[in-house]
């Protein structure tokens with residue numbers, strides 16, 4: 001078995017230092033485990049670009065609010081390890097909460113204004129928790145490259161800013177969303193959906209497809225695109241909409257018209273499960 005498993009920051013630093021002495025390029029794929037094809041696509045991208053791949057598996061309590069699903073969040077480290085070994089990952093860093101956070105830890109990373117909108121509006125401390133744990137993981141592993149999925153689009157933009165604003169010496173690589181054959185974006189939280197709810201959840205990808213199609217047909221008015229998404233989502237009785245809108249792809253400000261690359265973003269609740277999805281929206285080159 002080539003996959004090494006460690007649980008402390010110290011062991012991780014030692015293993016990475018050894019890999020560096022061997023001249024290897026180091027990649028980090030941060031995860032909360034319960035790995036699926038979406039995570040594995042990040043791992044594969046990391047294996048293509050680096051010669052020493054570290055995957056962290058840590059369900060980070062500070063990004064969950066009281067009453068959210070921290071306790072219920074799916075965990076299966078043995079299965080995750082099997083999947084990661086098959087992909088040729090070198091190191092799995094799976095710390096416990098006490099080793100990651102001192103009982104009297106008080107310093108956190110302020111994620112700035114991008115954390116106050118969309119996901120941040122509904123989950124006020126979520127991105128502070130994400131910014132803090134990502135900074136800690138980058139500090140422990142000090143990778144050349146770090147891989148994040150576009151599925152959590154706002155998180156990806158936050159991490160881009162974090163790395164830029166704090167001058168962290170790592171290249172952030174964003175990877176495309178992986179979808180089931182029927183269009184549902186892969187997420188560990190899909191496991192919470194009943195078959196009926198899962199069918200209703202297809203409203204998200206349908207709404208995003210409709211927006212992409214409308215833009216391809218020349219629609220530029222973001223209000224019309226928002227209405228298109230809301231109409232499709234409202235046709236699904238179990239889907240309650242948190243937001244469905246079109247934003248600037250970098251700073252996530254809401255747009256009035258589509259004049260360049262943008263992002264359609266959606267968050268809904270299906271039963272008790274919160275689902276998010278997004279898609280790139282851009283006028284085709286010949287129309288601009």
Ligand code: PAF
Pocket residue numbers: 030031032058060063130133134152155
């Ligand atoms: O995207 C996730 O799984 C988490 O937010 C991350 C980046 C691993 C931080 O806990």
